[in-house]
Amino acid sequence: xxxxxxxxxxxYSTPEFVAKLRRLADALETGKRFTIMVAGERISVSSSxxxxxxxxxxxxxxxxxxxxxxxxxx
Numbered sequence: 056x057x058x059x060x061x062x063x064x065x066x067y068s069t070p071e072f073v074a075k076l077r078r079l080a081d082a083l084e085t086g087k088r089f090t091i092m093v094a095g096e097r098i099s100v101s102s103s104x105x106x107x108x109x110x111x112x113x114x115x116x117x118x119x120x121x122x123x124x125x126x127x128x129x
Protein backbone atom coordinates (compact mmCIF):
# COMPACT_ATOMS: atom_id res chain seq x y z
CA UNK A 56 0.00 0.00 0.00
CA UNK A 57 1.36 3.40 -1.01
CA UNK A 58 1.81 5.90 1.83
CA UNK A 59 0.35 9.40 1.49
CA UNK A 60 2.71 12.37 1.10
CA UNK A 61 3.36 14.09 4.38
CA UNK A 62 5.17 17.18 5.70
CA UNK A 63 4.81 17.70 9.45
CA UNK A 64 6.88 19.36 12.12
CA UNK A 65 6.72 18.30 15.76
CA UNK A 66 8.15 20.28 18.67
CA TYR A 67 9.56 18.37 21.64
CA SER A 68 10.66 19.41 25.11
CA THR A 69 14.41 19.35 25.74
CA PRO A 70 14.27 16.05 27.71
CA GLU A 71 12.16 14.40 24.98
CA PHE A 72 14.52 15.59 22.24
CA VAL A 73 17.59 14.42 24.18
CA ALA A 74 16.03 10.97 24.66
CA LYS A 75 15.29 10.68 20.92
CA LEU A 76 18.83 11.75 20.03
CA ARG A 77 20.25 9.15 22.45
CA ARG A 78 18.13 6.39 20.91
CA LEU A 79 19.21 7.51 17.43
CA ALA A 80 22.90 7.50 18.45
CA ASP A 81 22.54 4.02 19.96
CA ALA A 82 20.93 2.72 16.75
CA LEU A 83 23.66 4.28 14.60
CA GLU A 84 26.45 2.82 16.75
CA THR A 85 24.97 -0.68 16.59
CA GLY A 86 23.94 -0.51 12.92
CA LYS A 87 20.29 -1.09 13.76
CA ARG A 88 17.10 0.38 12.35
CA PHE A 89 15.79 3.45 14.24
CA THR A 90 12.06 3.75 14.95
CA ILE A 91 10.37 6.99 16.05
CA MET A 92 6.78 8.23 16.45
CA VAL A 93 6.17 11.57 14.72
CA ALA A 94 2.75 13.21 15.02
CA GLY A 95 1.01 9.87 15.53
CA GLU A 96 2.82 7.86 12.85
CA ARG A 97 5.53 5.28 13.55
CA ILE A 98 8.50 5.85 11.25
CA SER A 99 11.16 3.20 10.74
CA VAL A 100 14.48 4.59 9.50
CA SER A 101 16.72 2.29 7.49
CA SER A 102 20.12 1.52 9.00
CA SER A 103 21.60 2.55 5.62
CA UNK A 104 20.10 6.07 5.74
CA UNK A 105 22.18 9.13 4.83
CA UNK A 106 22.65 11.90 7.41
CA UNK A 107 23.30 15.61 6.94
CA UNK A 108 23.09 18.86 8.84
CA UNK A 109 21.51 21.94 7.29
CA UNK A 110 21.95 25.53 8.53
CA UNK A 111 19.69 28.41 7.51
CA UNK A 112 19.84 32.08 8.42
CA UNK A 113 17.24 34.77 7.75
CA UNK A 114 18.06 38.06 9.46
CA UNK A 115 18.31 37.35 13.18
CA UNK A 116 16.63 33.94 12.90
CA UNK A 117 18.80 30.84 12.56
CA UNK A 118 17.90 27.19 12.17
CA UNK A 119 19.81 23.91 12.20
CA UNK A 120 18.14 20.78 10.86
CA UNK A 121 19.51 17.31 11.43
CA UNK A 122 18.26 15.38 8.41
CA UNK A 123 17.99 11.66 7.84
CA UNK A 124 17.18 10.48 4.30
CA UNK A 125 16.46 7.00 2.97
CA UNK A 126 14.39 5.24 0.34
CA UNK A 127 11.88 2.58 1.29
CA UNK A 128 11.79 -0.56 -0.82
CA UNK A 129 8.78 -0.63 -3.15
